[in-house]
Amino acid sequence: MAEVFHAAPMQDVAVSSRVRLARNYEDVPYMPRMTEEWAEETIRRASEAMMNAPDATAYEGVRLRDMEEPERQELVEHHLISYDLLKYPEYAAALLSSGRTVTVMINEEDHLRVQGLLPGLQLERAAELAFRADDALGQHAAFAFDPQWGYLTACPTNAGTGMRASVLLHLPALAAAGKIGAAMQGVAKMGITIRGFWGEGTDAQGNLYLLSNQATIGRSEEDVLRALEAAAEQVAAHENNLREAILKQDPLIVEDKLMRSAGILREARLLRQTDFMRHMSDLRLACALGMLDAPVEYIDSLMMDLQPGSLGAAAGRALSEREADEMRATRMREEMRRSPIA
Numbered sequence: 001m002a003e004v005f006h007a008a009p010m011q012d013v014a015v016s017s018r019v020r021l022a023r024n025y026e027d028v029p030y031m032p033r034m035t036e037e038w039a040e041e042t043i044r045r046a047s048e049a050m051m052n053a054p055d056a057t058a059y060e061g062v063r064l065r066d067m068e069e070p071e072r073q074e075l076v077e078h079h080l081i082s083y084d085l086l087k088y089p090e091y092a093a094a095l096l097s098s099g100r101t102v103t104v105m106i107n108e109e110d111h112l113r114v115q116g117l118l119p120g121l122q123l124e125r126a127a128e129l130a131f132r133a134d135d136a137l138g139q140h141a142a143f144a145f146d147p148q149w150g151y152l153t154a155c156p157t158n159a160g161t162g163m164r165a166s167v168l169l170h171l172p173a174l175a176a177a178g179k180i181g182a183a184m185q186g187v188a189k190m191g192i193t194i195r196g197f198w199g200e201g202t203d204a205q206g207n208l209y210l211l212s213n214q215a216t217i218g219r220s221e222e223d224v225l226r227a228l229e230a231a232a233e234q235v236a237a238h239e240n241n242l243r244e245a246i247l248k249q250d251p252l253i254v255e256d257k258l259m260r261s262a263g264i265l266r267e268a269r270l271l272r273q274t275d276f277m278r279h280m281s282d283l284r285l286a287c288a289l290g291m292l293d294a295p296v297e298y299i300d301s302l303m304m305d306l307q308p309g310s311l312g313a314a315a316g317r318a319l320s321e322r323e324a325d326e327m328r329a330t331r332m333r334e335e336m337r338r339s340p341i342a
Helices: 036-051 069-077 083-087 123-140 172-176 180-188 221-249 251-267 273-288 296-305 308-315 321-338
Strands: 014-023 059-063 093-097 102-106 112-119 163-170 192-195 208-213
Touching: 014 123, 014 221, 036 059, 036 093, 036 102, 036 123, 069 083, 069 308, 102 123, 112 123, 123 163, 123 221, 163 221, 163 273, 172 180, 172 221, 172 273, 180 192, 180 221, 192 221, 208 221, 221 251, 251 273, 251 321, 273 296, 273 321, 296 308, 296 321, 308 321
Parallel strands: none
Antiparallel strands: 014 112, 014 163, 059 093, 093 102, 102 112, 163 208, 192 208
């Protein structure tokens, strides 16, 4: 049966929305002093709390030490866990909801990182998912909290609400026009920052940029979410205005560029990661503009499934770069021939 995709709000530009909460148990040592015994206790507490959560959501528990490296990377590539969780594979675990919309990372930098993840611009709904899980965890055991400083975290920049919210945006027009810097300056005044695809210190592969809040102290969760949503809408409006302007200037040149990328993806025998992401950006834009008949959420899913770790997980072993390039091209050709892309 073909997978059914449902469009989310502003998904032509907004790929996904994520809200992540940092929490620590008040009686458990922080990561620099974490022992195996305490790590097991943290995993036990979180697992019991979520398995008995009142909303009856089914959760799958995974231990990183029991997973092969490609399987770990696949979780990162699908934004279900962070790169930082990979630093502590012996201690680290994660609880994944059945719909993969909620993740509880255990023993990362903080004892718990509770995440709500949804497609499109759905920050409030993603926050609801995260806070519902947070409530279930907090009812099971007390978190470290100070009346003045709020939730206490391993890194002081996360203290207060402990909340990091982000929106992943596809900004090919702004990038082509060299206006990402101007967009960064504009949202910085709102306490928002723009980073690369995988977050801080990473590049913007495929013209994908992560918009996120900077401050967690001195602002309420509602204020942070409102500011981030306003910033996302502002950047998306600039992106769409530029898309319209480019199309009006010479629609044939735009269509030619995007369709050339579609042709490469349809016929390539080797697809390097950087080339794949560049052409997939064009494919996503073509779908958003109605030049190709396929939902952008399908493109987003495909983009994640053909990342290096995900390919290795599908193959059941770690792949060399050449093997991944060949497998990516093969999978892409198969998808282009049997998919809704037409």
